[in-house]
Amino acid sequence: MKTIFITGASRGIGLELTKQLLTEGHKVIASCRNPEDADALLACRENSDHLEIMGLRVDEENSVRSCFSTLEQAGRGIDLLFNNAGIIDWDDLHAVSTESLEKVYRINLVGALLVLRGAISCLRKSSDPLVVNLSSRLGSIALRGNTQLGGAIAYQCSKAALNMLTRQSAIDLSSFGIRVVSVSPGWVRTDMGGETAKYEVDESVRLIRAALGNLQPTATGVFIGEDGATIPW
Ligand SMILES: NC(=O)c1ccc[n+]([C@@H]2O[C@H](COP(=O)([O-])OP(=O)(O)OC[C@H]3O[C@@H](n4cnc5c(N)ncnc54)[C@H](OP(=O)(O)O)[C@@H]3O)[C@@H](O)[C@H]2O)c1
Numbered sequence: 001m002k003t004i005f006i007t008g009a010s011r012g013i014g015l016e017l018t019k020q021l022l023t024e025g026h027k028v029i030a031s032c033r034n035p036e037d038a039d040a041l042l043a044c045r046e047n048s049d050h051l052e053i054m055g056l057r058v059d060e061e062n063s064v065r066s067c068f069s070t071l072e073q074a075g076r077g078i079d080l081l082f083n084n085a086g087i088i089d090w091d092d093l094h095a096v097s098t099e100s101l102e103k104v105y106r107i108n109l110v111g112a113l114l115v116l117r118g119a120i121s122c123l124r125k126s127s128d129p130l131v132v133n134l135s136s137r138l139g140s141i142a143l144r145g146n147t148q149l150g151g152a153i154a155y156q157c158s159k160a161a162l163n164m165l166t167r168q169s170a171i172d173l174s175s176f177g178i179r180v181v182s183v184s185p186g187w188v189r190t191d192m193g194g195e196t197a198k199y200e201v202d203e204s205v206r207l208i209r210a211a212l213g214n215l216q217p218t219a220t221g222v223f224i225g226e227d228g229a230t231i232p233w
Pocket residue numbers: 007008009010011012013014032033034056057058059083084085086087107111134135136137184185186187188189190191192193194197
């Protein structure tokens with residue numbers, strides 16, 4: 001049984017990760033901005049003693065600090081951290097506002113960094129700690145071109161930057177034995193992905209879990225898709 005921490009667990013991929021990992025018998029610490037309004041997540045607790053729900057806004061440093069210092073003081077370890085919380089703005093280069101650019105960066109990049117940094121002490125208590133940053137093929141610089149949907153400039157830049165966080169933190173945390181990977185879940189039918197997306201959320205999450213399960217035990221600083229294949233940076 002692993003202890004797994006998930007950000008943005010109120011809906012979408014984070015909620016489905018919570019459900020599937022509980023079913024597998026893991027302990028899940030599911031965090032979200034407003035636990036009292038997260039009805040679907042609260043409902044999971046009725047069927048499981050292994051679910052803890054914590055309030056966490058990834059873009060607020062005090063919120064991140066308070067969440068992880070609570071866990072640290074309780075001597076808790078984390079085996080697997082899903083940096084899942086994220087937002088999108090579909091505006092292109094011409095239309096995007098400065099406020100939106102900053103907000104998307106604040107949540108998708110700064111938030112992921114704050115959470116990763118806040119979780120280090122808890123991760124160090126695990127014998128095989130892994131951090132999974134939920135990235136996107138839209139963040140791949142190498143895949144830019146005619147074959148890929150594009151134009152969501154704030155989102156794309158934030159996910160490219162998140163990939164750099166994966167690469168650099170994999171190096172910076174290797175001496176602690178903490179591995180860090182980027183995973184793209186594919187195009188998924190959530191509030192973010194919309195109704196015409198390729199995958200149902202349960203299918204995407206099953207694929208992500210299988211892809212993570214098939215990773216080499218020493219893999220770190222890599223970028224993979226839901227199919228387990230390497231995605232070029
Ligand atoms: N869906 C796709 O096709 C797709 C494709 C590639 C990558 N991804 C990535 O996968 C991750 C999950 O996406 P999704 O499709 O599940 O999105 P979603 O359905 O829109 O859910 C996003 C989650 O992030 C949370 N969140 C937003 N801002 C937050 C903040 N400041 N602090 C804490 N939580 C916050 C939301 O909480 P609230 O309920 O409180 O708003 C919600 O739980 C994202 O990082 C996304 O970029 C998704």
